[in-house]
Amino acid sequence: MTGNTHTPPTTPTRTAPTPRRVVVVGSGPTGLLLAGDLAAAGVPVTLVEKRPRGISNLSRAFVLHARTLEQLDARGLADDLERKGQALDRIRLFGGLALALDTLPSRFNHLLVIPQYEVEEVLRHRAEEAGVRFAYGTEVTGLRQDAGRVTLEVRGAGGEPDELTADYVVGTDGMRSAVREAIGLPFPGRSVIRSVVLADVRLDEEPESLLTANAVGDAFAFIAPFGDGFYRVIGWHRGRDIPDSEPVGLDEVKEIARLALGRDYGMRDARWMSRFHSDERQAPAYRVGRVFLAGDAAHVHTPAGGQGMNTGLQDAANLGWKLAAVFNGQADSALLDTYQAERHPVGASVVRSSGGIVRLAMAKRPWTRALRAGITAALGRVGPVRRRAVGRITGIGYAYGAPRGAHPMVGTRAPDIALRSGRLYEALRGGRFVLIAPRPYEAGEIGRAGEAGERAGRLAVERWAGGSRTTVLVRPDGYVAWAAGSPDAASVEAALVAALGVPDRS
Structure with missing residues (x-):
């Protein structure tokens, strides 16, 4: 005979509340600055990075402009970077035109030549000190969101799937942004320069200038120092339309340098060479619900003028304090809409201006050469035109929209008063x-x-x-x-x- 059994009543289990946090995807300069700003404001932050931890030599950026240095100064970081880099008091553009920076209304009346990895190292240290949690070797595979949170689908270094939930997600994961693709945003635009070669080399002859750049006929070349005895060389020849997958030889790099610069400076001992293409693209929106884009995930353009890393860092400076205020309950979520309103026009302007510099530098037809000559003359002789050009390249000339009837200063950059x-x-x-x-x-x-x-x-x-x-x-x-x-x-x-x-x- 089977006896009666008594099953005790079950106690309802309580699901642990989902921890509140912001997830930043991509640990380049933009993601590091943003994550550090959020953590410094008391926001729990996880920074997801597909690559393993380590310093990469893949950086193509070598310049910090005045407005970015001002933003870094507001975080106590600029002076350290100034000691690591080298100041240059002019920007060289096309046709031998040089724009002087020593009259800039900024404490940083110069550009700072410094490799991107040096900037990343300073920003990573700050983020770690502020308490950012890093998830290296973690790849975003999907994303879903509702009115209250975002769920990131990720895959760890061992291939195991996982999920991360967050109040907000920011994609700072570059041109091929997995975050942008996951939220279904297009990235309209086109390739402007194909088969650009990169090489890190030693030189037998030191260049006359800290940054060396020139375009002659169908060839363009740029040389910048790493500071460790190696130099980054970027070169392009209009007649070579080769897939990015094709290997680069040192002889090809030297030939482009000789055509554009008149000499190859004795290039030797290449430690790394690659090929890439330069696009002009911009996402139509920098925000979809609780997901944001910044840096190259939101906009890419030619390297002319050295504005890429700078524009991304300024995106982060704009978004960080707003996201922290909303997360911490100190501001209405409508504040987040101003990120798109303020930064999208700046991104569009940078795409136009950097592309314009490249097209004029490589002008081939008589009418484009005449246009370049006219612009060069205007920049050299007309003060307001020159100041506007310098303000756009350095970032100090941008202002944000202001409400009707507001004081004229509202929306403008405040100098270091x-x-x-x-x-x-x-x-x-x-x-x-x-x-x-x-x-x-x-x-x-x-x-x-x-x-x-x-x-x-x-x-x-x-x-x-x-x-x-x-x-x-x-x-x-x-x-x-x-x-x-x-x-x-x-x-x-x-x-x-x-x-x-x-x-x-x-």
Whole structure:
């Protein structure tokens, strides 16, 4: 006889809450800066990278421009990079034209020649110190999202599938972005230059300039130092349309250099050579729901003007503080829409300008040569034209849109203003807003939002070192959020509430 058995009631199991975090995909300069900014603001961050950990020599970027150096200065990183790199006070373009940088209205009135891997090393150290979790050898294979979260499908180094959930995902994973493909965004554009050769070589003869570049007839060549005795050579010949898979020989690199530069500087001992093509492409949107794109995942263009790495780093500087504010409940999610509104036009401008430089440098037809001569003359003789060109290449000339009726300063880049306590970009450190006033504020004059922002380290209240009568609120990325001449306390408080949010009354 079978006895009765008693099954105890089951206790409902509680599913552990999904941890809140942001996942950044791609550990190039853009991803490293963004991840470091988020982690520094208290946001849990996982940085996913398909490659194993290590320094790559695949970098093609060698230049940091003034606006990027200002952004890095606001993070306390610029001076270290300045010591590692070499300053150059002019940009050489086509037809022997050189644009002087020593009159730039910036602390960094030069460009800094420094290999991309040096920039990555500094940014990686900062991200690690801030607490970013790195997942190397992890490849994104898919993505799905709903109103509340994003789920990344990934494959680890051993081939095992896994999933990562996040509040937001940012794809900084380059031109062949798996994130962009997973959200179904096209990448319209075309290949502009095919069969570009790259080589890392030693030289028997040191070039006369820190950066050497020239185009003659159908050939273009560029030489930049790594700083370890090797030089990166980039070369292109219009008549060679060879697949990227074809091997590169040193003789081919030397021949292109001789055609474009008049000599090959005794190139020898190549440690690495490759071939690639340069595209002009831009995603139509930098945001789809809870997923964002930045850097080469959002836009690619020719290397002319050295704007690629710089534009990506400035994307990250724009998005980071906004994403942190929304994640931390300090701003409405509508703030995230301004990333597309502000950075997409800049990306489009860089695609146009870098492509224009290449086309003019390689001008072959009589009418294009005449156009180049006219532009060269205008840049050399007309001050406003030259300043606009320099401002675009260096990044300091870009401004963001402002509401109708706003003060003329709103949306513009704030220079490194002298304050009673020091410099503006020192005051910006820590991802803070900075309120600059012509006089000290009494207790209560900046309102509850301002006082709460000061206590939380989200706001620094400073005074002009000079005699300006304008009150200015500067965003964490160094652009003016609000300004007014002699505002009353209510106007100041309203501006701070709009920027910092309404403080908790509990």
